[in-house]
Amino acid sequence: MAEVTVPKEHEVAHHFDDLEQEFESHRLGMWLFIASEIMMFGALLVGGLLLLYKFPAAFAEGRAHLDWRLGTLNTFFLLTSGLTMALAAWHAQRSEQDKVRRNLLLSLAFATGFLIVKYFEYSAKFHHGLLPGNAFSGHGFTDPNAHVFFGFYFVATGLHVLHVLIGMGLMVWCLFVSRKVKFTRAYYTPVEQSGLYWALIDLVWIFLFPLLYLVA
Amino acid sequence: MSAHAENINYFKASKGFMSWLVTVDHKRIGLMYLASILLFFITGGVYAGLFRLELWGPLPGFISPDTYNHLFTMHGVIMVFLVVVPGIPGALGNFLLPLQLGAKDLAFPKLNITSLYLYWIGAVIALFSLTQGRADSGWTFYAPYSLSQNPAVLWMLVAAFILGFSSILTGLNFIVTIHKMRAPGMTWFRMPLFVWALYATGIMQVFATPVLGITLLLLLMENFFRIGIFDPALGGDPLLMQHFFWFYSHPAVYIIVVPAFGVVSELIATFSRKDIFGYKFIAFSSVAITIIGFLVWGHHMFVSGQSEVADTIFSFLTFFTAVPSAIKVFNWTTTLYQGSIKLTTPMLYALQFLFNFTIGGLTGIVLGILSVDIHLHDTYFVVSHFHYVAMGSTMIAFIGGIYYWWPKMTGRMFNETWGRLAAVLVFLGFNLTFFAQLIMGSQGSPRRYYNYLTEFQIYHQISTAGIVVLALGLFMALFNLLISLKNGAIAPQNPWGARTLEWTHAETPPVLYNFTETPVVTQGPYEYPTEKV
Numbered sequence: 001m002a003e004v005t006v007p008k009e010h011e012v013a014h015h016f017d018d019l020e021q022e023f024e025s026h027r028l029g030m031w032l033f034i035a036s037e038i039m040m041f042g043a044l045l046v047g048g049l050l051l052l053y054k055f056p057a058a059f060a061e062g063r064a065h066l067d068w069r070l071g072t073l074n075t076f077f078l079l080t081s082g083l084t085m086a087l088a089a090w091h092a093q094r095s096e097q098d099k100v101r102r103n104l105l106l107s108l109a110f111a112t113g114f115l116i117v118k119y120f121e122y123s124a125k126f127h128h129g130l131l132p133g134n135a136f137s138g139h140g141f142t143d144p145n146a147h148v149f150f151g152f153y154f155v156a157t158g159l160h161v162l163h164v165l166i167g168m169g170l171m172v173w174c175l176f177v178s179r180k181v182k183f184t185r186a187y188y189t190p191v192e193q194s195g196l197y198w199a200l201i202d203l204v205w206i207f208l209f210p211l212l213y214l215v216a
Numbered sequence: 217m218s219a220h221a222e223n224i225n226y227f228k229a230s231k232g233f234m235s236w237l238v239t240v241d242h243k244r245i246g247l248m249y250l251a252s253i254l255l256f257f258i259t260g261g262v263y264a265g266l267f268r269l270e271l272w273g274p275l276p277g278f279i280s281p282d283t284y285n286h287l288f289t290m291h292g293v294i295m296v297f298l299v300v301v302p303g304i305p306g307a308l309g310n311f312l313l314p315l316q317l318g319a320k321d322l323a324f325p326k327l328n329i330t331s332l333y334l335y336w337i338g339a340v341i342a343l344f345s346l347t348q349g350r351a352d353s354g355w356t357f358y359a360p361y362s363l364s365q366n367p368a369v370l371w372m373l374v375a376a377f378i379l380g381f382s383s384i385l386t387g388l389n390f391i392v393t394i395h396k397m398r399a400p401g402m403t404w405f406r407m408p409l410f411v412w413a414l415y416a417t418g419i420m421q422v423f424a425t426p427v428l429g430i431t432l433l434l435l436l437m438e439n440f441f442r443i444g445i446f447d448p449a450l451g452g453d454p455l456l457m458q459h460f461f462w463f464y465s466h467p468a469v470y471i472i473v474v475p476a477f478g479v480v481s482e483l484i485a486t487f488s489r490k491d492i493f494g495y496k497f498i499a500f501s502s503v504a505i506t507i508i509g510f511l512v513w514g515h516h517m518f519v520s521g522q523s524e525v526a527d528t529i530f531s532f533l534t535f536f537t538a539v540p541s542a543i544k545v546f547n548w549t550t551t552l553y554q555g556s557i558k559l560t561t562p563m564l565y566a567l568q569f570l571f572n573f574t575i576g577g578l579t580g581i582v583l584g585i586l587s588v589d590i591h592l593h594d595t596y597f598v599v600s601h602f603h604y605v606a607m608g609s610t611m612i613a614f615i616g617g618i619y620y621w622w623p624k625m626t627g628r629m630f631n632e633t634w635g636r637l638a639a640v641l642v643f644l645g646f647n648l649t650f651f652a653q654l655i656m657g658s659q660g661s662p663r664r665y666y667n668y669l670t671e672f673q674i675y676h677q678i679s680t681a682g683i684v685v686l687a688l689g690l691f692m693a694l695f696n697l698l699i700s701l702k703n704g705a706i707a708p709q710n711p712w713g714a715r716t717l718e719w720t721h722a723e724t725p726p727v728l729y730n731f732t733e734t735p736v737v738t739q740g741p742y743e744y745p746t747e748k749v
Binding site: 014034051147 | 308319320322323324325327354386388389391392393395396397423425426427428430431433434437441443444445450451452453456460463485627729
C-alpha cells in the first residue's frame with residue numbers, strides 16, 4: 001500500500017497498570033538477559049584463556065595469521081554503531097521518528113561493514129586451511145596444537161557473529177515499529193531494548209578482539 | 217473475548233483445545249506445565265523401575281549391560297532436565313506467583329508461553345534421541361565419553377541446551393515480575409516465602425544456566441568439528457568441562473530445592489495456623505544459599521585431580537551452605553512449636569520433607585569432608601544423598617504443594633483419607649528405597665554398576681521393594697487427585713484458612729485476570745488473628 005500510515009500512540013498491555021511499569025519491566029528484563037549472556041560468553045572466555053595458558057605457542061602462531069588491522073576496523077565499526085544506536089534511543093525519547101530511522105540505518109550499515117570484513121577474514125582462513133581439528137591443514141606451523149587456536153577462534157567469533165545477526169534483526173524490527181508507533185519519552189522501549197542488546201555485542205567484542213588479535 | 221470475560225473463571229474464559237495452546241494466561245500455562253511434568257515424572261520413574269528390577273540380583277538378568285547404561289542415563293536426564301529443574305517453578309510458580317503478588321499476570325506473558333514451548337521442544341528432542349541410538353553418557357555428559365559421536369547423546373545435548381533456555385526465560389520472567397508487578401502495599405517483607413524462594417531460584421536460573429548452555433554447545437562443537445577444547449586427544453581439557461558443568465549443576469541443585477523450601481514454608485505456616493518463625497531469616501537464607509551455591513561446584517571434583525588448595529576452599533564453602541539450610545529447618549520446626557497443627561495431606565508431605573531434607577542435607581556435609589569423600593565418591597551414598605534432596609525433598613514438597621493448591625487450581629476438594637494414606641506409603645517407600653542405598657554406599661558399593669558383590673544383594677532387594685511401595689503411593693496420590701476432578705466436593709474460596717492473597721482475595725478457581733479488584737495489602741502473609749492460649 002502506498003498509503004502513509006501515521007504512527008499511533010503505544011497502548012499499554014493488559015496486565016500492566018501504566019506505561020512506566022511496562023517500560024521498567026521491559027528494561028529490567030533486558031538487563032537480566034544481558035547478564036545471562038555475559039555469563040555464557042564469560043565461560044567461553046575462561047575456556048579461551050585456559051587454552052591460551054596451556055598453548056601459548058599455538059596461540060602466538062595462530063595470531064600471526066590474523067590481521068590486527070582488519071580487527072581494528074571491525075572494532076571501529078562496532079563501537080560507532082554503538083554510538084548511533086544510543087543516538088537512535090536519544091531521538092526516540094524526543095519523538096523524532098526520522099532521526100531515529102536515520103540512526104538505525106547507520107547502525108545497520110556499520111553492522112553490515114563488520115560482516116563484510118568478517119566474510120573476507122573467514123574466507124582467507126578457509127582458503128589456507130586454517131580450520132578446527134581434523135579439518136586443519138595450515139602450512140608452516142611448528143606447534144602441533146595450532147589447530148586449537150582456530151577451533152576457539154571460529155567458535156567464539158561464530159557465536160559473536162550470530163549475535164550480530166540477531167542484533168541487526170532487532171534494528172530492522174525497530175524500523176518497522178517506527179512506522180507504526182510514535183515513540184515518546186514514556187515509550188521508546190523497542191529502540192532502548194535493541195540498543196542495550198547491541199551494547200552487549202560491543203562488549204563481547206571488546207574482550208574477543210584483544211584475546212584473539214593482540215595478546216601473544 | 218467479550219467485555220465481561222475477565223470476570224469469569226479462567227477455565228471458562230475461552231474454550232477449546234486451541235485456546236489453551238495460544239493462551240498467555242499464567243494459570244493455564246502453569247497447569248500445562250504441571251501435566252507435562254507429571255507425565256515425564258512417570259516416564260522417568262518407569263526407567264528407574266526397570267533398572268531397579270534388574271538390580272534385584274547381581275548376575276545379568278533381563279537387561280543387557282548396554283541397556284542398563286541407557287536406562288540410568290534416560291532416568292537421570294528426564295528427571296533432572298524435564299522434572300525437578302522446571303518442576304515447582306514451572307507448574308506451581310507460574311500458577312501462583314502473580315496470584316500471591318496481587319498481579320494480573322507475569323511481567324511477560326508471551327515469553328512465558330515461549331518457555332513452555334521450549335520445554336516441549338526440548339522434551340520432544342529428548343524423546344527423539346531414542347530413535348537415534350542409545351544415550352548412555354549419564355546425565356552428566358562427562359568428556360571424553362560424551363565426545364564419542366553417539367547420535368543419541370548429541371540429540372540429548374541439543375535437548376538439554378533448549379531446556380536451559382526455557383529455564384532462563386522462566387527465571388527472568390519471575391525476577392521482573394517480583395520487582396515490578398507487586399500489588400499496592402505488597403512490600404518485600406510482606407511477600408509470601410514461596411515468592412522469596414522463586415526469586416532466589418530465578419537468580420540462579422538466569423546466572424548459572426547460560427554456563428550450562430555454552431558447555432553443551434562446546435560439547436556439540438567438539439563432537440562435530442573437533443575444536444580441541446574438552447577432548448584430551450586434541451589438546452583439550454576434560455577437567456574444564458567438569459568445572460563448567462558443575463558451575464551450572466551445583467546451583468542447579470539449589471534451583472531444584474529452593475522452590476521446595478518456599479512451598480514448605482507456606483504449608484507449615486498454614487497448617488500450624490501461626491506466623492512463620494523467623495520470616496526474614498528464611499527469606500534471606502534462600503538468598504544466602506543462592507550466593508554460596510555458586511561457589512561450591514568443586515566439591516564434585518575432589519577426586520578429579522584438583523589442587524589441594526581448591527579442594528580445601530570448596531570443602532569449607534560446602535560446610536558453610538549448611539548454615540542457611542539449618543536456619544531454615546530450625547525455623548520451620550520452631551513454627552510448629554505451639555502451633556495449632558492440622559495433619560492434612562499437604563502437611564504430611566511438609567513433615568516428610570523436614571525428615572528427608574535433614575538426611576539429604578546432612579549427608580551432603582558428610583560428602584563435603586575431603587577425606588571421607590574419597591571413600592564415598594561415586595558410591596550409592598552419593599546416589600542416596602541427592603535422591604534425598606531431589607526426590608525426598610523437592611518432589612515431596614512439590615506433591616504437597618500440588619495437594620495444597622489443588623482446590624485453588626481446579627475448584628475441587630480431594631479425598632483426605634486416600635490422600636493421607638498415599639502420603640504415608642510415599643514416605644515409607646521412599647525411605648526404604650534410599651536408606652538401603654545409603655547403607656550400601658557407606659560400605660563402598662559403587663554407583664552406576666551393572667553387577668555387584670553378593671553381600672550387597674539384600675540392600676538392593678530392599679531398595680527395589682521400596683520402589684514398589686513408592687510407586688503404589690505415588691499412583692494412589694495421583695488417582696486421588698484425578699478422581700476429585702469428577703467426584704470432589706466444590707472447593708470454597710479458602711478451605712485451609714490461609715492468609716496469602718491467592719486464598720483471601722482470589723475466587724476459586726480464579727477469574728481470568730486473577731482478581732476482580734486489585735488487592736491492597738495491609739499485612740504480612742502469615743498474620744493469623746491471635747487466639748487465646
